Amino acid sequence: MSRIVVGVSGSLASLAALRHATALARRDGAELLAVLAWEPPEGEALAARIPDRAWARMWADEARARLTRAFEDGLGAIPDGPAVERRIVRDAPAAALCRAADRPGDLLVLGTTTGRGLLGGPRRRPVLRAVTARAERPVLVVPGPVVRRGEARVLRRHARTAVAAPGTYPVPRQMID
Structure with a gap:
């Protein structure tokens, strides 16, 4: 492998993919x-019709901050070991x-959630489905942690814990008690 490309969104599954x-x-x-890919919340069609550079800059800055937070939450900081490029x-x-x-030689790494959606049906995975259908390079899918209802909120609240080894997920003390 010459390069590993990882999709990051800030979700628990993408943090698992980033660690892996x-x-x-x-x-x-x-x-x-x-x-980290982002789109204007109002959609590209409306953004093209009524362009606002300040609004677009604000969303780009928010995406940049989200990518930085993902490195902090998933790894504790930007790693020293491999050469790292962050791209918004x-x-x-x-x-x-x-x-x-x-x-040639790139590997694409994505995180995915497991289990059922909030309403009991299977979770939708439109990005994973689209990438695996279109990618010209190998795709490695990393399962995210399995969390019960309400645990994700606790994990996000206590996300800045000590750096964990790849494949392990720190559990806040409140969840153990």
Whole structure:
């Protein structure tokens, strides 16, 4: 592998993917490219009709901060080991990730949730489905942690804990008691 491209959104599943991709990059001496894709909340069509540079800059800054937080929450900080590039892309996540993994030898790493959705049905995975259908490079899917209802809120509240080894997930003390 020459480079590992990981999709980051800040979700628990993407943090698991970031930890796993970082461990692979360290092990293989590969570069790590973390990609966070964002779109205007009102959609690209309305943003194109009524462009507002300040509004777009605010959302780009928020995406940059979210990527920095993902490194802090998932790894404690930006790792020293592998060469790390952080990239913010204004595009749909699947398209941005497929375009980012453009070199021969690239590996695309994505996190996914497991289990059932809030209403009992299977969870929708539109980004994962689109990436696996379109990617020209190998895709590694990393399962995120299985959390029960209400646990995700507790984990996010206590996200800045000590750095955990890849594949392990720190559990806040309140959940143990």
